[in-house]
Amino acid sequence: MDAQVTGVSGGWSRDRGEASLSDVNRSVVVRSSGPTWRRAAAFVGPGYLVAVGYMDPGNWATSLAGGSKFGYALLVVALVSNIMAIVLQSLCARLAIASGRDLAQACRDAYPKPVALALWFLAEVAIVATDIAEVIGTAIGLNLIFGIPLEIGVIITALDVFLILYLQTLGFRYVEALIIALLGVIAVCFGIQIALANPDWAGVIKGFAPTTEIVTNPEMLYLALGILGATVMPHNLYLHSGIVQTRAYGETLPEKREALRFATLDSTVALMFALLINASILILAAATFHKTGRTDVAELGEAHTLLAPLLGLAIAPTLFGIALLCCGINSTVTATLAGQIVMEGFLDIKLPAWLRRLITRAIAIVPAAIVTIWFGESGTARLLILTQVVLSLQLSFAVFPLVMFTSSRVKMGELVAPRWLIGLAGLIAVVIAALNVKLLADFVTG
Numbered sequence: 001m002d003a004q005v006t007g008v009s010g011g012w013s014r015d016r017g018e019a020s021l022s023d024v025n026r027s028v029v030v031r032s033s034g035p036t037w038r039r040a041a042a043f044v045g046p047g048y049l050v051a052v053g054y055m056d057p058g059n060w061a062t063s064l065a066g067g068s069k070f071g072y073a074l075l076v077v078a079l080v081s082n083i084m085a086i087v088l089q090s091l092c093a094r095l096a097i098a099s100g101r102d103l104a105q106a107c108r109d110a111y112p113k114p115v116a117l118a119l120w121f122l123a124e125v126a127i128v129a130t131d132i133a134e135v136i137g138t139a140i141g142l143n144l145i146f147g148i149p150l151e152i153g154v155i156i157t158a159l160d161v162f163l164i165l166y167l168q169t170l171g172f173r174y175v176e177a178l179i180i181a182l183l184g185v186i187a188v189c190f191g192i193q194i195a196l197a198n199p200d201w202a203g204v205i206k207g208f209a210p211t212t213e214i215v216t217n218p219e220m221l222y223l224a225l226g227i228l229g230a231t232v233m234p235h236n237l238y239l240h241s242g243i244v245q246t247r248a249y250g251e252t253l254p255e256k257r258e259a260l261r262f263a264t265l266d267s268t269v270a271l272m273f274a275l276l277i278n279a280s281i282l283i284l285a286a287a288t289f290h291k292t293g294r295t296d297v298a299e300l301g302e303a304h305t306l307l308a309p310l311l312g313l314a315i316a317p318t319l320f321g322i323a324l325l326c327c328g329i330n331s332t333v334t335a336t337l338a339g340q341i342v343m344e345g346f347l348d349i350k351l352p353a354w355l356r357r358l359i360t361r362a363i364a365i366v367p368a369a370i371v372t373i374w375f376g377e378s379g380t381a382r383l384l385i386l387t388q389v390v391l392s393l394q395l396s397f398a399v400f401p402l403v404m405f406t407s408s409r410v411k412m413g414e415l416v417a418p419r420w421l422i423g424l425a426g427l428i429a430v431v432i433a434a435l436n437v438k439l440l441a442d443f444v445t446g
Helices: 036-042 046-053 056-072 075-099 103-110 111-148 150-157 160-170 172-197 201-207 218-231 232-245 253-290 299-311 315-345 353-374 376-406 410-416 419-445
Strands: none
Touching: 046 172, 046 201, 046 253, 046 315, 056 111, 056 218, 056 253, 056 299, 056 315, 075 201, 075 218, 075 232, 075 253, 075 376, 075 410, 075 419, 103 111, 103 232, 103 315, 103 353, 103 376, 111 150, 111 232, 111 299, 111 315, 111 353, 111 376, 150 353, 150 419, 160 172, 160 315, 172 299, 172 315, 172 419, 201 253, 218 376, 218 419, 232 253, 232 315, 232 376, 253 299, 253 353, 253 410, 299 315, 315 353, 353 376, 376 410
16 A cells, blocks of 8 residues: 655655545556556546546536537537547546646645645535536436435435445445446436437537637537536546556556556546537437427426427436436545545545545535525526536636646656647646636626
């Protein structure tokens, strides 16, 4: 177990201290010999935990709203967001493997304390926004399938912390197995619904082509930024840089290079799967709601109700509800882990693992529960889309430090990111910041 790194070196202002997610750090064995596929298989898992954040209930709200209002036009935003995500998540793996730090620890060890605390506060705001989306999604899923009131559903979602504690006592692979199994259920549900919806495939292909209207139309830009915020999420950058370190990949440069290659492959494949799900939600909304003139559907409950009469099959809304519930469970599990990484990494708090998880969960879920109960079911769509825009606004504060760290040879050593990758990541960071400025300007003037 790699629990402690001592001595200040490699361009950091202090030593790392306790490892990220120390109770499961380096707990998954990676064979040093044998077939390449066997070694690669040891790295399969973290990418799918990250992918969960790219298809959480917040994505559902923005994709439903985008698909019902603008048809297939915003598919290109989902594609571009996914490419951004692949680049940024590869940098997270690079930071973790090269420095032995997650992004929160890196910020704490590189910046003055006031700056680190400000970044911690912004990261916590992002996690609360994430949790609001996930709590609402899970509660609505429980309501749609079992008729459980939203208020009770919110309380039930808080129990996921005990599920994580139990699974982690068995081993981190069990957490990953649960996530991947639920992702499989989601894929099957959407595969059936898309087949029933029979979309216009020519329109789908055209939707992946860029159009200037996305930037010039404020309403379209608002939804596009919502999709961007729902896709490239700040908490995922912290999460990935922590859970990659659950692999015992060794300390030599060749072992680290191989670990980086396999971890990047894992996250890239998983994120392509996430794109498939996100595109499916938008295509389903375009093929069922936009096509029939229902251009104002953004409520998850409303979408569930309308699917049966529009698709002509009673099973359609049930599949929608099951997929939503699976998404919600997955998302709350990964958000809890991200909350722990952020709080431990920035604040360096020494508490028992179960207590740390309970505190980080409470910080995120209490505001989420209050807001959900206060707004009720009628305001959930507006709230879901707003949380995704909040995430988009927070994104730059995680992306810029990540790009700066991974471009530093002093901090990364031989695993410093190549110039072309840093150039691309820098462009992504600037585009995200510019879009956020545009969004704020539209808010002020509109």
